Amino acid sequence: MKSSRRKFIAMAGFAALGWSVCPSLTRAATEAGPKLYFKEEGSLEASQWAMAIDTKKLDRQIMNKCIEACHTLHNVPDIDSDQNIKWIWIEPFRNLFYDQSHPNLKNKANQPFLTLCNHCDNPPCVRVCPTRATFRRPDGIVLMDFHRCIGCRFCMAGCPYGSRSFNFYDPRIYLENLSHEYPTRSKGVVEKCEFCAHRLDKGQMPACVEASEGALLFGDLNDSNSDVRKALRERYSLVRKPKLGTGPKVYYLI
Amino acid sequence: MLEKAIKGNILYWGWIFFLLAIIGVGAGAYLMQLEHGLGITGLNRDVSWGFYIAQFTFLVGVAASAVMMVIPKYLHNFKAFGRMLILGEFLAIAAVSMCLMFIIVDLGQPARLMNVILHPSPNSILFWDMIVLNGYLFLNLLIGWVTLQSERKQVAPPRWIMPFIYLSIPWAVSIHTVTAFLYAGLPGRDFWLTAVMAPSFLASAFAAGPALLILLGLIVKAFAKWDPGKESIQALAKIVVYAMSVHLFIVLCKVFTAAYSQIPDKLYHYKFLYFGLDGHTTLATFSWVAIFAGIVAVIILLNPKNRQAENVLAFSCILILMSTWIDKGLGLISAGFIPNPMKEVVIYTPTQPELLITLAIWAKGFLILTILYKVAIGVKKEIEV
Numbered sequence: 001m002k003s004s005r006r007k008f009i010a011m012a013g014f015a016a017l018g019w020s021v022c023p024s025l026t027r028a029a030t031e032a033g034p035k036l037y038f039k040e041e042g043s044l045e046a047s048q049w050a051m052a053i054d055t056k057k058l059d060r061q062i063m064n065k066c067i068e069a070c071h072t073l074h075n076v077p078d079i080d081s082d083q084n085i086k087w088i089w090i091e092p093f094r095n096l097f098y099d100q101s102h103p104n105l106k107n108k109a110n111q112p113f114l115t116l117c118n119h120c121d122n123p124p125c126v127r128v129c130p131t132r133a134t135f136r137r138p139d140g141i142v143l144m145d146f147h148r149c150i151g152c153r154f155c156m157a158g159c160p161y162g163s164r165s166f167n168f169y170d171p172r173i174y175l176e177n178l179s180h181e182y183p184t185r186s187k188g189v190v191e192k193c194e195f196c197a198h199r200l201d202k203g204q205m206p207a208c209v210e211a212s213e214g215a216l217l218f219g220d221l222n223d224s225n226s227d228v229r230k231a232l233r234e235r236y237s238l239v240r241k242p243k244l245g246t247g248p249k250v251y252y253l254i
Numbered sequence: 255m256l257e258k259a260i261k262g263n264i265l266y267w268g269w270i271f272f273l274l275a276i277i278g279v280g281a282g283a284y285l286m287q288l289e290h291g292l293g294i295t296g297l298n299r300d301v302s303w304g305f306y307i308a309q310f311t312f313l314v315g316v317a318a319s320a321v322m323m324v325i326p327k328y329l330h331n332f333k334a335f336g337r338m339l340i341l342g343e344f345l346a347i348a349a350v351s352m353c354l355m356f357i358i359v360d361l362g363q364p365a366r367l368m369n370v371i372l373h374p375s376p377n378s379i380l381f382w383d384m385i386v387l388n389g390y391l392f393l394n395l396l397i398g399w400v401t402l403q404s405e406r407k408q409v410a411p412p413r414w415i416m417p418f419i420y421l422s423i424p425w426a427v428s429i430h431t432v433t434a435f436l437y438a439g440l441p442g443r444d445f446w447l448t449a450v451m452a453p454s455f456l457a458s459a460f461a462a463g464p465a466l467l468i469l470l471g472l473i474v475k476a477f478a479k480w481d482p483g484k485e486s487i488q489a490l491a492k493i494v495v496y497a498m499s500v501h502l503f504i505v506l507c508k509v510f511t512a513a514y515s516q517i518p519d520k521l522y523h524y525k526f527l528y529f530g531l532d533g534h535t536t537l538a539t540f541s542w543v544a545i546f547a548g549i550v551a552v553i554i555l556l557n558p559k560n561r562q563a564e565n566v567l568a569f570s571c572i573l574i575l576m577s578t579w580i581d582k583g584l585g586l587i588s589a590g591f592i593p594n595p596m597k598e599v600v601i602y603t604p605t606q607p608e609l610l611i612t613l614a615i616w617a618k619g620f621l622i623l624t625i626l627y628k629v630a631i632g633v634k635k636e637i638e639v
C-alpha cells in the first residue's frame with residue numbers, strides 16, 4: 001500500500017515535469033509562426049524587400065517630411081521624453097557608422113541621416129522573441145503582432161540598432177488626429193517600422209518613400225532591374241554594423 | 255506540517271505584519287503600474303530592462319546555490335549539511351518565487367503571460383528560462399517537503415526521491431546558465447557578449463547564496479534557538495570565500511579583455527561601469543564599492559580564525575552580499591545598455607514606485623522564507639526533544 005502510493009507520487013511528479021516541457025515542444029514543431037499574411041489583389045510582391053537611402057539627396061526638410069508621413073500614418077505619438085516612440089528618425093552619420101568612419105571623413109561625421117528598422121535577413125529580434133510576436137515574412141519584412149506581444153522587451157535588448165520602441169504609456173492619450181489606415185497600439189507592447197507592409201499589400205509604396213522626393217528607393221533586392229539594385233550597382237553603399245551578421249536590408253548610398 | 259506556521263511569538267507575528275505592510279504598499283504601486291503602464295518606471299527606450307530584471311538575475315543565483323549543499327551531502331556523503339540542507343532548499347523556493355514575480359512585474363502585458371506557452375518559441379532563451387525556473391521550483395518543493403516529512407517521522411527519505419535530488423544538481427546549474435544565456439547571446443551588446451557570462455554567474459551565485467544562507471543560519475540560531483551546526487556553517491564559509499575569489503578573478507579577466515584589446519565597443523561599457531560617461535558617475539561609485547567589499551571580504555575570510563568568529567563571519571557575508579548584489583542587481587544590466595547602440599549615453603534611474611514594487615517582492619520572498627523556515631525548524635525541534 002505504502003509503496004504503491006509512493007510510486008504514484010513519483011509518477012505524478014515525473015508526469016508534471018514532462019507535462020511542463022512536452023506540449024510546448026510538440027506545438028513548436030508543428031507551428032511555423034503566425035499566419036498573418038493576407039495578400040490582396042494587386043499587391044506589390046518581392047522575394048526580399050530592401051531600401052536604399054540616397055544620402056546625397058537627403059536634407060533636413062526631406063527627412064522631416066519622411067518622418068511626418070510615417071508617424072502620422074501609423075499613429076506614432078510624439079512623446080517628449082526618453083520613453084518616446086520612433087519608427088524612423090534622424091541620427092548623425094557618426095552614430096550610425098561609428099565603426100566605419102574615421103576622423104578625416106570631411107564633414108560626414110555630423111551629417112544627419114535617416115534611420116529605421118533594417119529588416120534584417122537574420123534578425124536577432126525574431127530569434128529572441130518568446131511568443132513569436134515578432135516574425136519575418138517570406139518577403140523579408142520583419143513584422144510585429146501587437147496582440148501577441150507580452151511586453152518582455154527582449155527584442156529591444158536583441159536589436160543591435162536601437163530600432164525598437166516600447167509603449168511605456170497608452171499611446172492614444174498622446175494622439176490628437178487619428179489616422180484610420182493603421183491601428184493604434186495599447187500600452188505595454190513593442191513596436192517599430194514595418195516597411196509599410198500594409199501598403200505594399202494594397203499596391204502602394206511605403207509612406208516615407210513616397211514623401212522622400214526620390215531620396216529613398218524601395219524594391220526587390222533579388223530583382224536586378226529594381227531601383228534598389230540599380231542604385232547599389234552604381235553607387236558606393238554602406239550598411240550598419242555588417243560584422244554582426246544580421247544582414248541589414250537598409251542601404252546607405254554615399 | 256503547515257500548522258507550525260501559525261503558532262509563533264509576538265516577534266514572529268510582528269515580523270509577519272511588517273512584511274505584509276510592505277507588500278501592501280508595493281501592491282498599491284503595482285496597481286498604479288498596471289493602470290498607467292511601465293511609464294511609471296525609470297526605464298526608457300535605450301535602457302529597456304532595469305531594476306526588476308536585475309533583481310531577478312541576482313536571485314536566480316541565490317536559488318542556484320542550494321546545490322552547493324546538495325552536492326556535498328548526496329554525492330560526497332558530507333553529513334554535516336544534513337542538518338541545514340532544508341534551509342538551503344527552502345531558500346531556493348523563496349528565491350525562485352521572487353524571480354518569477356520579478357519577471358511578471360516587468361512585463362508590459364502581464365495578462366498575456368500565457369502566450370509564452372500558447373505560442374512557444376524554442377529559439378528564445380526566455381522560453382527555456384521559464385521552463386527551467388518552474389522546474390526548479392517544483393523540484394525543490396517536492397524534495398524539501400518529502401525529506402522534511404520523513405525527517406518528522408524519523409525515517410530515511412523514500413528511495414524514489416533520490417532521482418529527483420540528483421536531477422536537482424544539474425538543474426540548479428541550468429537555471430543560472432540559461433539566465434546567463436539571456437544576455438550572453440545578443441549581437442551588439444558587447445558588455446554581455448562573452449563566453450564567461452555563465453561561469454561568472456555561477457561563481458557569484460555560489461558566493462552570494464551560501465553567504466545569505468550563513469546569515470540566515472545565524473539568524474535562526476539567535477531568534478528561533480535552533481543551531482544549524484558549526485560544521486555546516488564553517489563548510490559554507492569556505493565555499494563562500496573560494497567562490498568569491500573565482501568571481502573576482504573572472505571580473506578581472508573581463509576587464510583585461512576589454513582594456514588590453516582597447517576595442518571601443520567593449521571598452522565604453524567598462525568605462526561607464528567603473529569611471530562613468532558624460533559625468534554620470536553614480537554607478538561607478540557603486541562598482542568600486544562592490545570591488546572593494548569583495549576583496550576585503552575575501553581577505554578576511556581566507557583566514558580560518560576569522561571564519562570561526564561568528565560576528566566577523568557575519569560581517570564578511572554582508573560585504574559579499576553587497577558586492578554581488580551591486581554586481582548583478584545594479585551594474586550588469588545598466589552597463590549592458592549604456593552606452594546605447596548609437597554610442598549615446600542615456601541614463602536609467604529607478605523611480606519610487608519601481609523601488610516600492612521591488613521592495614514588496616523582496617518582502618513576499620521573505621514572507622515565504624519565514625513561513626517555510628518556521629515549519630522546518632518546528633519539525634527539527636520536535637524531533638530533537
Ligand code: SF4
Nearest residue numbers: 117118120123125159
Ligand atoms: S533592425 Fe533590429 S528590429 Fe529591425 S529586424 Fe534588425 S534586429 Fe530586428
Ligand code: SF4
Nearest residue numbers: 129149150152153155
Ligand atoms: S516584447 Fe513582444 S515582440 Fe518583443 S520579444 Fe517580447 S513578446 Fe516579442
